[in-house]
Amino acid sequence: MPHVGFTTSPIKSLSTYQKEKLKRIIEFKSHLNVQWGWKDPRTCLFLSHYRELLPGAYYLNIVRDYRSTVSSMIHRDFADFETKYLIRPWLSKTVWLKIRRKKRMDKFYRERAAFYLQIWITYNEQILKNIQTLPASRFMVVDHRGLFEHDKEVFDQLKNNWNFDLSYFDFKKVFKENLLSKVVDIEQYIADNNLIKKAAKLENMLRQHI
Numbered sequence: 564m565p566h567v568g569f570t571t572s573p574i575k576s577l578s579t580y581q582k583e584k585l586k587r588i589i590e591f592k593s594h595l596n597v598q599w600g601w602k603d604p605r606t607c608l609f610l611s612h613y614r615e616l617l618p619g620a621y622y623l624n625i626v627r628d629y630r631s632t633v634s635s636m637i638h639r640d641f642a643d644f645e646t647k648y649l650i651r652p653w654l655s656k657t658v659w660l661k662i663r664r665k666k667r668m669d670k671f672y673r674e675r676a677a678f679y680l681q682i683w684i685t686y687n688e689q690i691l692k693n694i695q696t697l698p699a700s701r702f703m704v705v706d707h708r709g710l711f712e713h714d715k716e717v718f719d720q721l722k723n724n725w726n727f728d729l730s731y732f733d734f735k736k737v738f739k740e741n742l743l744s745k746v747v748d749i750e751q752y753i754a755d756n757n758l759i760k761k762a763a764k765l766e767n768m769l770r771q772h773i
Contacts (some may be wrong), residue, residue: 569685571681571690582612589616607686610693621725622702623717624690625710627767630761631746632767633679635660639743641671669752676752691769700724704772710734 577585592599600623606613611621615713645667648659694702703720705713714734750759 566606569678569682570608571678571685573685574612575608577612585609585616604686604693605688612690614693620701622694622697623696623721624704624769624772625707626704626766626773627707629680629683629687629766630749631743633676633749634747635744636679636682637671637675637747640675641668644671655746672747672749672752675740676749677755677758680749680753680762682756684758684765687765687769690763694772702772704769706770706773709752709773710738 592601645659645664648664649656651659694704703717705717710717711734715731718729718731722729722731753759
């Protein structure tokens with residue numbers, strides 16, 4: 564089964580205990596640094612709650628298309644799964660790589676593509692909802708591949724418009740594109756065409772803010 568910790572439903576409410584924990588996290592980070600931030604996809608599920616506690620926050624949104632995102636998530640699952648086959652003796656490993664691997668990978672995509680696409684939709688719906696209710700000066704949307712060509716523009720926004728104390732470093736020198744997994748045509752594994760249409764429409768709406 565897919566990794567635990569994902570949900571296809573937004574987080575509508577928090578208990579008093581959970582709200583206090585969020586407050587403590589923010590207080591701790593603010594105590595350590597005047598300026599700070601974090602990158603965690605799960606933050607998307609709590610944006611409305613963070614906005615209450617961080618009314619002056621800025622939002623840098625990196626859009627990654629649904630095909631490459633779902634492909635990456637399944638590839639990660641499969642890489643964990645096949646570890647046990649890759650450490651087997653030569654003959655068993657060869658049978659796995661030459662004969663069984665492709666069939667099992669297809670099964671992974673059939674079982675998980677729709678689920679992970681729903682995850683992508685849930686998270687990105689929350690991102691879109693958030694930026695639609697923010698002043699344009701408080702957020703920036705950039706395509707993940709566009710960082711190669713527009714990293715200086717992103718830096719200028721962070722430093723000159725949002726007043727973060729940062730030093731520029733060439734994105735191409737730190738980003739390892741060869742580590743990205745192959746993008747698979749996930750549509751062939753998803754029976755519900757409406758799910759694909761929903762994801763495509765959402766992605767287009769997000770890109771309109773780039």
